[in-house]
Amino acid sequence: MAKKTTFICEVCGYETFKWMGKCPRCTGWDTIKEFNFDKDDAHTRVKPVIITDEELPEERIILGIGEMDRVLGSGLTRGSSILLGGDPGIGKTTLCFEIVSRMAGLGLEVLYVSGEESLRQLSSRRKRLNLTNPFPILNTNRLDDILQAITDKTYNMVVIDSIQSIYNSKLPMLPGSVSQIKDVSSRLIREMKQTETTHVFIGHVTKEGAIAGPKILEHMVDTVLYFEGDKMLPYRMLRAIKNRFGPVDEIGIFQMQKEGLISVENPSEFFVSERGDIGSGSTLFPHITGSRPIILEVQAITPKTNFSIPRRLSLGYDLSRLFILIAVLEKVLGRPFFDRDVYVNVTGGMKVGETAIDLSVAASILSSYKDVNIGKDTALFGEIGLTGEIRKTVNMDIRLRECERLGITRVFCPRGAERVAGMEVIPVKNVRELFEHIA
Ligand SMILES: Nc1ncnc2c1ncn2[C@@H]1O[C@H](COP(=O)(O)OP(=O)(O)O)[C@@H](O)[C@H]1O
Ligand SMILES: [Mg+2]
Structure with a gap:
């Protein structure tokens, strides 16, 4: 060679x-x-082929873990490479244990490679999660052991936990260094693509993030999933950042319990049940992620400023849009915020990219400023344009139906939304109209 x-x-x-x-x-x-x-010179020539649908049907494995299947795009694609990234302790091992156990239960050949925990730890984890289907675990840090195992036997799926803990002993760098991660993963991807083995690389997001973390693998794999959430809160979000076999805007929501992760199929109820009544400065917004609506709470406070230039801060809502929104409100209503800070927060750690949230943000700001309570039986959605006009958004009917399902009785929205029986659907033309309604 x-x-x-x-x-x-x-x-x-x-x-x-x-x-x-x-x-x-x-x-x-x-x-x-x-x-x-x-x-690698010993390479067999590859010839062009004509592909037709009958010869190469796409194969999907439905795991039966609702939220996972949804994020992947109706199940796991055979032979795909998946990167599952997330902070340490967020639940990546737990999630993969459940997936592997499910697949074993479906009669598929699976292998769990752990370079992080001992067999004793893994065994107690298996007991704690009540996983009944047994599956083989390869406890190693060495690339050669994994290559040997996948040559000895063809698996349907292999999980590598974590890619940072596996090293090629022929390279002098430390495990987890960029060159090791690149080398190990490219070899594993090459081998497993040949045998159509689905493979999941677990990657820890490190402080250095962009360089040493799983980011460097993103272009090499088919699907990039990030598992996120506030470790203090019981729920976790699974988000596809890249997906060659499905949508990227779907999110899966799980509840983290001692016995493992539970799919939350009706997340609005989950977010809503967390909350008692809501005070002034808070409004509800029916958000669409992927194909699913989730009702979120948008909060704002507008205290008198102590700075020469008032502060504007935002969590979960685009800060540039907040500046524009405040400018629009000031143009329409005079200059109420010249001596006030404006802070906006979308609860639950959700980051909302949709402009449909504008109306809810504006209403929260006005509600805080005027100290009026809009309450939890009201929701708002609509994009706000620069002249203060309320513009139509996509999926207005889905949003209204989700509001109806959760017992919301009053919705402010752009004109043109359908009527819903038993619900007050109030079309608003511009910011001034909104102000007249709530103030
Ligand atoms: N014995 C235990 N009892 C209850 N919860 C546990 C126990 N061990 C771990 N956990 C929970 O599981 C989570 C760790 O998940 P894990 O899958 O190991 O994370 P990761 O693989 O992403 O580092 C922790 O947030 C912790 O709260
Ligand atoms: Mg782990």
């Missing part, structure tokens, strides 16, 4: 054909090291 020599920075993975004392990318000194890769 021929050898190919390159020089790679141990820290950032910068590649060059000649040695340098200082890495031009990360500016580290003496971080560039020489590597000899085996050049």
Whole structure:
């Protein structure tokens, strides 16, 4: 086998054909090291083929974990490579244990590779999660062991927990370094794509995030999932950042319990049940993520400022839009916020990208400013334009139906929404009309 020599920075993975004392990318000194890769010359010729649907049907495995299937796009695609990223302790191992156990229950061959926990820890975890279907676990940190295992037997799915803990002993860098992660994952992807083995790489998001974290793998895999949530709260969100086999705007919501993760199929109820009544400065917004509506609470406070330039801060709502929205409100209503800070928060840690939230944000700000209680039987949605006009949004009927389902009796929305029996659907033309309604 021929050898190919390159020089790679141990820290950032910068590649060059000649040695340098200082890495031009990360500016580290003496971080560039020489590597000899085996050049794969024994390669069989590949010929072009004509593909027709009958010959290569797409195969999906429905896991029966509702929220997971939804995010993947109706099940797991055979032979796909998936990256599951998230903070340490968020529940990645728990989720994968449940997936692997489900698949074992479906009679599929699965392998769980753990480079992080001992067999004893894994066994007590299995007991705690009440997983009945047994599945094989390979407890190793070495790439060679995994390659051997997948050559000895063909699996339907292999989980690597975590990609940062596996290393190629032929490379001198530490496990978890960029070059190790790239090398290990590219070899595993190559091998498992050949046998159509679905594979999941678990990756910890590190402080250095972009460079040393799972980000560097994103372009190599078919699907990138991030598992997120506030560790203090019992629910977790699974979000697809990239998906070659499904949508990217769906989110899956799980409840984290001692016995494992439970799919939350009606998240509005989940968010709503967390809350008693809502005070001034809070409004409800029917949000659409992917194909599903979720009712969220949007909060605002507008205290007198102590700064020469008042502050505007926002969590879950785009800050630039907040500046524009305040400018629009000031133009229509005079200048009520010139001496006030404005803080906006979407509860539950949700980040809303839709402009349909504008009306709810505006109403929360006005409700806080006027100290009027809009209450939890009212919801609002609609985009606000620069002249203060309320513009139509997509899926107005889905939003209204979700509001109806949750017992909301009054909805402010753009004109053109359908009537719903038993519910007061109030079309608003512009910000002034909204102000007259709530003030
Ligand atoms: N013995 C236990 N009892 C209850 N909850 C536990 C126990 N062990 C771990 N957990 C919960 O499981 C979560 C850890 O999930 P885990 O799947 O190990 O995370 P990750 O793999 O993302 O690091 C923690 O948030 C913790 O609250
Ligand atoms: Mg883990």
